[in-house]
Amino acid sequence: MRKLVFTLAFCFTFPFSLLAQQDTLLSKLSLADSLLSNDRDSVAFQLLNEIKPQEHSFGKLDSLKYFKLYGDYYLHVNQYKNAVASYQVLWDIQSKSKEEILVKARGLNELGICYMRLSERDSAKKCHHQSVELYKQYDDLQGLAFNYNNLALIYDALGEFDSAVYAQNQSIHYATLIPDSVGIGFGYMGLGIFYHNTNHIVKSLENFLQAQQIFEALDDEQKINYIRLNICSIYESLEDHDAALSVTRKAVQYYEQKNQPYWMGRAYFNLTNSFINLNQLDSALIYIDKAIQNYQKSERPRGLVLSFLAKARIFIKNKEHQHAITSLEESLKLNNKQFLIDYDNAYVIMVNIYLELGEYEKARSIAEQMLKVYDKQIKPDSKVTYYKALYESNKREGNSAKALYYLEQQKNYTDSIANNNQAREMAKVEYNYKLEKEQEVFENEKNALGVELKQQRTLFFISMVAVLAFILVALLILRLYFLKKKAHNQLHQLNEEIEQQSEELKLTNDALVRLGNFKEAMTGMIVHDLKNPLSVILGTESEKPSTKQMARQMLQLVNNMLDVQKFENAEVQLNLKDFSLPTLITETIEQVRPLLSEKNITIIPSVKASIGIKADREMIFRVLVNLLTNAIKFSPNNGTIDIDVTQVKGGINVSIQDHGVGIKQSEIAQIFNVYKQVDARKSGGVASTGIGLAFCKLAIEAHNSVIQVESEEGKGTRFSFYLPKADSDVQHEGVKVLYDDFKIQESEKAMILQKTPQLKALKLYQAFEIEEVLSDLEQNQSSAISIWSKAVLDAAYANNKEYYDELLKKVSQN
Numbered sequence: 001m002r003k004l005v006f007t008l009a010f011c012f013t014f015p016f017s018l019l020a021q022q023d024t025l026l027s028k029l030s031l032a033d034s035l036l037s038n039d040r041d042s043v044a045f046q047l048l049n050e051i052k053p054q055e056h057s058f059g060k061l062d063s064l065k066y067f068k069l070y071g072d073y074y075l076h077v078n079q080y081k082n083a084v085a086s087y088q089v090l091w092d093i094q095s096k097s098k099e100e101i102l103v104k105a106r107g108l109n110e111l112g113i114c115y116m117r118l119s120e121r122d123s124a125k126k127c128h129h130q131s132v133e134l135y136k137q138y139d140d141l142q143g144l145a146f147n148y149n150n151l152a153l154i155y156d157a158l159g160e161f162d163s164a165v166y167a168q169n170q171s172i173h174y175a176t177l178i179p180d181s182v183g184i185g186f187g188y189m190g191l192g193i194f195y196h197n198t199n200h201i202v203k204s205l206e207n208f209l210q211a212q213q214i215f216e217a218l219d220d221e222q223k224i225n226y227i228r229l230n231i232c233s234i235y236e237s238l239e240d241h242d243a244a245l246s247v248t249r250k251a252v253q254y255y256e257q258k259n260q261p262y263w264m265g266r267a268y269f270n271l272t273n274s275f276i277n278l279n280q281l282d283s284a285l286i287y288i289d290k291a292i293q294n295y296q297k298s299e300r301p302r303g304l305v306l307s308f309l310a311k312a313r314i315f316i317k318n319k320e321h322q323h324a325i326t327s328l329e330e331s332l333k334l335n336n337k338q339f340l341i342d343y344d345n346a347y348v349i350m351v352n353i354y355l356e357l358g359e360y361e362k363a364r365s366i367a368e369q370m371l372k373v374y375d376k377q378i379k380p381d382s383k384v385t386y387y388k389a390l391y392e393s394n395k396r397e398g399n400s401a402k403a404l405y406y407l408e409q410q411k412n413y414t415d416s417i418a419n420n421n422q423a424r425e426m427a428k429v430e431y432n433y434k435l436e437k438e439q440e441v442f443e444n445e446k447n448a449l450g451v452e453l454k455q456q457r458t459l460f461f462i463s464m465v466a467v468l469a470f471i472l473v474a475l476l477i478l479r480l481y482f483l484k485k486k487a488h489n490q491l492h493q494l495n496e497e498i499e500q501q502s503e504e505l506k507l508t509n510d511a512l513v514r515l516g517n518f519k520e521a522m523t524g525m526i527v528h529d530l531k532n533p534l535s536v537i538l539g540t541e542s543e544k545p546s547t548k549q550m551a552r553q554m555l556q557l558v559n560n561m562l563d564v565q566k567f568e569n570a571e572v573q574l575n576l577k578d579f580s581l582p583t584l585i586t587e588t589i590e591q592v593r594p595l596l597s598e599k600n601i602t603i604i605p606s607v608k609a610s611i612g613i614k615a616d617r618e619m620i621f622r623v624l625v626n627l628l629t630n631a632i633k634f635s636p637n638n639g640t641i642d643i644d645v646t647q648v649k650g651g652i653n654v655s656i657q658d659h660g661v662g663i664k665q666s667e668i669a670q671i672f673n674v675y676k677q678v679d680a681r682k683s684g685g686v687a688s689t690g691i692g693l694a695f696c697k698l699a700i701e702a703h704n705s706v707i708q709v710e711s712e713e714g715k716g717t718r719f720s721f722y723l724p725k726a727d728s729d730v731q732h733e734g735v736k737v738l739y740d741d742f743k744i745q746e747s748e749k750a751m752i753l754q755k756t757p758q759l760k761a762l763k764l765y766q767a768f769e770i771e772e773v774l775s776d777l778e779q780n781q782s783s784a785i786s787i788w789s790k791a792v793l794d795a796a797y798a799n800n801k802e803y804y805d806e807l808l809k810k811v812s813q814n
Contacts, residue, residue, distance in 0.1 A: 031047060035047065044069070044073055045073050063089075063093060064090060064093055064100055064103040064104055064107070065103055067086050067087070067089040067090055067107070068086075068087070068090065068103060068106065068107040068110070070086040071083045071084075071086035071087040071107060071110055071111070071114075072110060074086060075110055075113065075114060078117075080114045080117045080118050081118070083110070083111075083114045084111060084114045084115070084118070087107050087108070087110055087111035087114065088111065090103075090104050090107040090108065090111075098138055101134050101137060101138070102134070102135075102138065102140060102143070104134060105131045105134035105135050105140070105143055106131075106143070108127045108128070108130050108131040108134070109127070109128065109131045109143070109146065109147055109150065111127045112124045112125075112126075112127030112128040112131065112147075112150060112154075113150065115127060116150070116153070116154060116157070121154055121157050121158050124150075124154050125151065125154045125155075125158070128147050128150050128151045128154065129151070131143070131147045132144060132147045132148065132151070135147060141174045141175075141177050141178050142174075142178060142180065142183075144170075144171075144174045145171050145172075145174035145175040145178065145180060145183045145187075146171075146183070148167045148168070148170040148171035148174065149167075149168065149171040149183075149186055149187065149190060151163075151167040152164045152165075152167035152168035152171060152190050152194070153190065155167055156190075156193070156194050156197060161194060161197075161198050164190075164194050165191065165194055168187055168190040168191050168194065169187075169191075171183065171186070171187045171190070172184055172187035172188065172191075175187055181214055181217070181218055182218065182220075182223075184214060185211045185214040185215050185218070185220075185223060186211075187211075188207045188208070188210045188211035188214070189207070189208065189211040189223075189226075189227060189230070191203075191204075191207040192204045192205070192206075192207035192208035192211060192227075192230060193230065195207060196230070196233065196234055196237070199237075201234055201237055201238060204234055205231065205234050208227050208230055208231050208234065209231075211223075211227055212224060212227045212228075212231075215227065221254060222258075225250070225251040225254045225255065225263070225267075226263075228247045228248065228250055228251040229248065229251055229263075229266055229267060229270055231247050232244045232247045232248045232251075232270045232274070233270070235247065236273060236274065236277060239277070241274050241277050241278050244270070244273075244274045245271065245274045245275075245278075248267055248270045248271050248274065249271070251263075251267045251270075252264070252267040252268065252271065255267050261294040261295070261297035261298040262294065262295070262298035262300050262303065264290075264291075264294040265290075265291045265292075265293075265294035265295040265298060265300070265303050265307070266291075266303065268287045268288070268290040268291035268294065269287075269288070269291040269303070269306065269307060269310065271283075271287040272284050272287045272288040272291060272307075272310055272314075273310065275287065276310070276313060276314060276317070279317075281314055281317055281318055284314050285311070285314055288307055288310050288311045288314065289311075291303070291307045291310075292304060292307045292308070292311070295307055301334050301335070301336075302342070304331075304334045305331050305334050305335045305342045305346075306331075306342060308327045308328070308330045308331035308334065309327075309328070309331050309342065309345060309346060309349070311327040312324040312325075312327040312328045312331070312346075312349055313349075315327060316349070316353065321353050321356070321357055324349075324353060325350060325353060328346045328347075328349055328350045328353075331346045332346050332347075341379075344370065344374065344377075344378045344379065344382050345382075347366050347370055347382075348381075348382050348385045348386075350366060351363045351366050351367060351385055351386065351389045352385060354366075354389070355388070355389055355392060360389070360392050360393035360396055361393060363389035363392070363393060364389055364390055364393035364394075366386075366389070367385075367386035367387070367389040367390050368390070370382070370386055371383070371386050371387075380413050380416055380417050381417060383409075383413045384410055384413045384414055384417065387406045387407075387409045387410040387413065388406075388410050390402075390406040391403050391406040391407045391410060394406060574615075574616040574619065574702060574703070575616050575617070575618070576614055576615060576616060577614065577615075577616075577617060578612055578613070578614050578726035578727055578728050578730055579612065579613065579615075579617050579726070579730060580611070580612055580730045581607065581611045581612060581613050581645060581652065581654075582605075582607045582608070582611060582645075584617065584620065584621055584624065585605055585607060585624065585643060585645075587621065588621060588624040588625055588628060589603055589605070589628070591621075591625050592625060592628045592629055592632060595629065595632045596632060599632060599635065599636075599637045599638075599639070600637055600638045601632055601635050601637075601638070601639050601640065601641060602639075602640045602641070602766070603628075603640070603641045603642075603643060604640055604641070604642050604643070605642075605643040605645075606642070606643065606644045606645065607643065607644075607645035608645070610729070610730075611645060611647070611652060612725065612726030612728075612729065612730030613651075613652050613723045613724065613725060613726055614723075614724050614725065614726045614727060615703055615723050615724070616699075616702075616703070619699045619702070620699075620703075620723070622695070622699070623695075623696045623699050623700065623721075624654075624656075626692040626693070626695060626696050627656045627696060627719050628641065628656060629692065630692060630693065630719075631656055631657075631658035631660070631717075631719075632658075634658055634660035634661060634716075634717065635658045635659060635660045635716075636659075636660060639658070639659055639660070640659060641656065641657065641658050641659075642655075642656070642657040643655070643656055644657070647725075648722070650724065650725065651722050651723055651724045651725050652722070652723050652724075652725060653720060653721075653722050654720065654721055654722075654723065655718055655719065655720035656718070656719050656720075657716060657717070657718040658716045658717055658718075659715070659716040660716050660717065661713065661714065661716075662711045662712050662713040662714055662715055662716055662717055663709075663711040663713070663717055664713060665711075668709055668711060671693050671709070672693050672694055672696075672697040672707075673694065674691065674694040696719075700721045703723060703724075705721050705722045705723060706721065706722075707719060707720070707721045708720050708721065744784050744785070744788060744811065745784065748784055748785050749811060751777060751785065752777065752785065752788065752811050753811065753812065755773050755774070755776070755777060756808055756811065756812065758773050759773055759774075759792065759808060760808060766796075770792065770793060770796045771793055771796075774789040774792060774793060777789050788807065788811070791803075791807060792804065792807050792808075795807065
């Protein structure tokens with residue numbers, strides 16, 4: 001029973017454990033790939049070694065990925081033979097699915113790169129051709145573009161120039177289809193290199209400049225400076241050494257900023273060649289040492305091999321043969337026969353030095369060794385040098401037969417080189433003609449294909465636009481139909497509602513009209529019924545001053561209500577005449593004096609005595625009373641109110657400023673509405689009917705002017721309005737009339753003179769203090785003193801200093 005349970009449990013959990021292992025494996029492989037892409041090779045290698053024990057459980061795709069990643073690692077660290085061993089495992093794995101075949105194709109591509117680094121060019125070519133075939137199965141344009149680029153490099157190394165150009169053009173073709181600007185740029189760079197290697201200098205420069213233009217558009221400084229290094233070599237071929245120096249220095253500046261040792265080494269190497277060609281050998285030595293230092297940091301042996309060869313050339317030009325031999329020996333040591341061309345070049349230079357120094361035995365030893373070991377691999381030019389060395393050494397030893405043999409060999413190879421050069425030149429001319437024709441056919445086919453593709457794209461675009469337009473129009477028509485139907489239903493419903501609401505509004509409006517007419521009739525009746533009793537109270541001598549004041553306020557309210565109604569019904573006719581504004585202000589102050597006394601408020605008028613206006617005197621009087629009453633309501637106890645009268649062009653500007661609580665900005669537009677009431681707390685506890693300001697607005701507008709209001713909460717309110725000047729001169733009627741109509745007796749004069757020093761010491765705006773001083777005189781019951789006191793007080797309230805001083809002066813003279 002227990003065995004059965006374990007068996008069932010194993011069967012149930014085993015698939016899940018396999019899935020978990022598979023997920024872990026995939027994640028580790030992905031991580032290793034990412035680490036290699038970010039140049040963290042050692043960490044990636046450690047991770048791959050951790051995966052290795054699970055190799056037996058890999059699926060086919062996992063195996064392909066695993067061995068490819070191992071190969072990638074060895075390729076990154078320049079262990080090409082180990083990389084080849086890892087990539088070759090891919091050959092033995094049968095692949096069927098698309099993903100498996102593409103992984104295999106990428107592995108073959110990397111294997112071809114390894115063979116190229118090992119100088120096994122035929123094997124490299126075979127790998128890339130097989131990779132191309134695999135990529136073609138699935139139209140992998142990126143893989144095809146990359147592989148054709150590598151094939152072009154291989155053909156160039158093999159000397160198959162026409163195949164190299166064809167492969168590079170194929171790479172550009174596939175990169176254009178992707179489209180891949182970087183791939184296209186690399187393609188033109190490759191063509192530039194191939195044309196340069198075959199001395200097609202102008203075409204080489206054209207392709208490099210086209211590549212540079214692409215990478216400048218991509219803002220790829222790395223590629224731009226790589227191209228500069230190649231353009232430098234072209235300028236050297238054209239013997240334009242200054243231009244070569246200028247271009248290379250730009251590259252040097254960039255690589256020094258980026259601190260990239262290998263590329264700095266290449267840039268310094270180019271500078272060295274330019275200085276050698278300019279015969280500036282001291283500068284050449286400085287920069288070749290810099291190149292060597294940077295190549296040593298980058299661990300690139302080929303760069304070091306070439307740098308020591310260049311250093312030997314410098315020493316030869318300086319006739320420092322021993323230093324030259326030392327540099328050549330260092331080059332040979334670093335080469336270790338990896339780069340046969342450079343190995344051969346070093347020995348050729350060394351043989352020539354020994355021949356020049358007359359050390360024929362050393363020259364012969366090198367020549368015999370090179371011809372014996374590398375006879376089939378070294379260049380004919382090198383063989384000419386080696387046979388020359390053998391000829392010279394045998395000639396000096398008296399071996400005439402051998403000397404003659406080597407001389408004939410030297411001549412044969414010299415003639416062969418000349419014939420080959422001639423044949424190569426003829427082949428080059430023939431090839432150039434063939435290439436130009438092929439290029440012309442290719443360009444024509446490319447242009448035709450481009451036109452056809454453009455036409456197809458245009459036709460496809462037009463078709464898609466037409467289809468989309470048809471769909472949009474159909475949807476729009478359908479939407480409009482439903483919207484129209486919905487709008488029709490809503491409109492029908494709204495019409496019914498509007499008709500119903502219209503009937504209700506008509507009934508309501510009729511009721512409101514009747515109610516408004518009733519209200520106006522009742523108000524008119526009440527106001528008229530109140531006006532007569534109030535007039536009787538004001539005309540009765542026996543009434544108390546407080547009673548009369550309340551009656552005046554009520555009469556003012558009644559008159560305001562009547563006049564507002566008249567204004568609204570356009571029944572008001574103005575009685576315009578010229579009169580003194582200071583006199584009117586004095587009367588207004590006298591009218592509101594009881595209200596001023598209650599709150600101990602001082603009015604400070606600022607007005608000249610000679611100002612006259614043309615207006616309805618009674619109406620402006622009531623405007624001033626209303627505004628002053630309003631200012632008193634909103635002023636704090638013991639406060640002040642300013643009355644300013646200023647002359648402006650064509651008229652007079654009157655303003656009344658209180659220093660009370662002010663009005664909210666949101667309420668300013670509403671204060672002139674009829675029956676708009678202000679909170680009693682803001683008006684010092686005095687309720688407002690709202691009729692006074694409405695009357696003021698209508699009265700001022702009746703004079704073709706406008707009443708303005710400025711207010712700030714906590715600082716007070718200012719009302720102002722404009723009135724036209726009087727047509728004729730007017731005089732302030734208050735002080736002179738009062739004084740000239742009455743004569744003061746000597747006994748009365750003595751009483752007044754007691755108060756004169758106090759009155760002179762006070763300012764006109766201290767009207768309340770002046771009133772207190774004069775109150776003692778008015779208790780005398782003398783009509784002359786009473787009239788004189790009232791004249792003085794009126795002059796103070798009117799801010800008329802001239803008449804105020806005249807009254808005090810004339811009392812002193814009598």
